[in-house]
Amino acid sequence: MSLVGVLARCILAVLSFLQCLLPHRKGTIPEAGFILNKLLDLLFEDDNLLKLEFLTDFYEDFGLFRFDNKIYIFDQKLTQTVINKLEKGAQDYLENSPLKDTILGSTNRSPEVRRAIATIFRKSVLEEKGNLIIKDVEKLCDNIAEEANAGQLVNVTDWSLRMAMDVVGHMLLQLDMHALEGQQQLLLECLMTILHRCYALGEITADSKEFKEANDKFEKLTTKILADALKIEDHHDEKRLVVKLHEACGFDLARDNMKLFLMAGSETTAATIPVLLYLLTTYTDVQEELRAEANENIDALYKDPSLALPKLEAVLKEVLRVYPIAPFISRQTLEEVNVGDFTFEANTDIKAFTWGIHRSKNQWSKSKEFIPFRFLDNSSRVSSKMYIPFGAGSRVCIGQHLAWLELKIATAVMLHRFNISKIQETRTLRFVTDWAHAVVHPDKDLLFRFEVR
Template sequence: MVSNIPHGDGTPTDRENMPWFSDGSIPNPSLIIQYLLQKTFGDEKLKKLELLTQFYHKQGLFRFDDKIYIFNQKLAQTAINKLEKGAEKYLDNSPLKDTFLGSSQKSPETRRAIASLFRKTSIEERASLMTEDIKKMCLKIKQQSLRSVNITHWSLRLALDIVGHVLLQLDLNALDGEQDELLECMVTILHKCYALNEISTESDEFKRANEDLDRITSNILKDALEKDDTTIQKRLVVQLHEACGFEEAKDNMKLFLMAGTETTASSIPVVFSLLTDYPHIQEELRDEAIDRWSEMIADPTTSLPKIESMIKEILRLYPIAPFISRQNNVPVNLGNIHLDQHSDVVIFTWGIHRSPYLWHDSKVFKPFRFLGEEALQSNMYIPFGAGSRVCIGQHLAVLELRLAIAILLHTFTFSKNLSTPDLKFVVDWAHAVVHPDKDMMFTLQNV
């Protein structure tokens, strides 16, 4: 157990006299600290939590809003591996409630079918389809000849088409504008409701979006199942349908469509916001894309070390999944920390990745941090989780990001303009996603 905990002014005090402890072992911010956090950050909960990880860095955890936030490396790894998934308790009103993400009770057949969809080899076999989608997006952007390009909108359409081709083997034609209704549903549900809190889950707008999402997803699944199959290998979406039936397959397709789209559409704008701040880095990465262009087009899995390091740094500094939820159905010990039954545990990835006690220049964007020896400075890099419950979509996300960034840099030079918003983030606490609060606009010039 921890014997001494620092007061807000940094002076140690005996644990027995500590008012910050709710259960004798886990620090809890005092009312004074909570007041100061509110005065400083208002409703920006992510910033409050980040500051508390530094304040309690010696303890490695704290309690806030009835949740236990863990960021000590050893405790976090133990919690990830030992505790059960905790996402489902946050998804009561979510369209993803009945998906693989929202329920731990799915059958082994369903799990195997979903795992086969996202297997690294399955993703890489379809890498050339990603390349064609990205090149198509670049061509369409060129054809519009706009001074200010909404990269968020284009990233959404791109990601949706890639999900269609790679996971569903179906032409969704989002880049041609044929899925704007679906994308509007996604933005209403995930961004307008869960991230910005502009509408509630009880509002008519949310309910309409949810109903439309269900209808559109059902139609996409029907199209996928009715598609003539001339290949020897059974298509992955058919395997999923046979494993769990139409309704469950449809629910999981919502997860593929929404989660598979949102992560890329959140990350690409962040990348170019930073690269417009550091034009010399943009040029260095562009040089790599140009030098390896022929190899990459011939084999989309070709390594691009500098771009790959930059992506890792983006996911360190701004992890799209800022936390991992866990729960325990029985009392359990994590090291010398005792958790009562049904404790609400959060492994705080955002705090771990940005901790000055784990990373040199932790708040600084260092795109080549993951090249050479510096990559080994911390063993707690978990943008996709860890262990047996690692994010199933990580291979799709990483390959898609690498190809999209390389092809966009090979095609365009990015710069900011009067329409470009400052890079600020909002959090969808139900689905554990962080992304820019506004659409990201840039001026693009042909290379």
């Protein structure tokens, strides 16, 4: 760190100390002033996630703060009230996104569409089809083994995205996406341009030529995929989801909601697996302990994908605590609202700040540290904490059960088949944030060495 950075951190430490001593007026929503913002710029440059995390600590006694014309809430009681009282997210937060007309972004959500979608996301339904995930994970591992045997480094970020897309195709759409076989390379490139280059990295804007070309290609590709899918004859009593969507809302909206599954359903899982492996290659003793559990239960897991793996699931919970892939939950006031001691004006953009809640020292001991088996402690010290990695309330992630099942199976099978380690090319774990779609993921592809066992 430069001398200026050290000085800025020292000044912030003094300000934090003084902030704790100063009384604050009841109902006041604090906001960083000119000097504090300049210091944050010096330390964190344009990384708003790190700025928000600092402000969560800085304003811990308030439970909320205002930043960039939005209110971020992290007090547990206040967060629960806001989530439950303000049922709608910000109406225009996906205005420029390809997902604006889906159930995620549209203000006129058809109940028929939601019912068609909800049936396929039931936990019991997903677990019954868990063998489809196992097949995709096995194919992933076969591809990784081929690279490993050839002495190549494995780009886990790329392979995780391909696997996640195939899982979405099989589990939700009843389609073969063939992403692991390389037949959907153009579709993956479109997703990377839209989600990573535009929304996360900010290398291009939503009105740039590159974005428009990627979005147009994405539209054409998903149009063809849906059109081809509707030609397939159903041989079961239960209609496929694509057919239900088409019947419920017509071709265009069915295609748009299919985009949601391909984008949101793939990106979040693909963002979590590299983070998990980075931590398991950092804490090698934990990797060995989870591998022993996987080896002991692998046959039973193949027979019953819903099988509990307590140690692995505890580690997954901790990964999603310390690095929640969905960093906030959006709410908006349509009129003036009183919540606790606070008054929020109409049209106020409110963020229940999951990242801050999960990493708050008021909520968790050693809050910013990865404590692998924290969640094996079933006492009230854990169960009483606010833990919302998949959101909460009316906008809880509809795909949470699929994501959990996929993460558990993929991790168990990979640990059973490989020893995984860092190499010189493995980047330090840093994050970028897609603020439009509320997703964080590593800023660079993560490469590891896989050794076939």
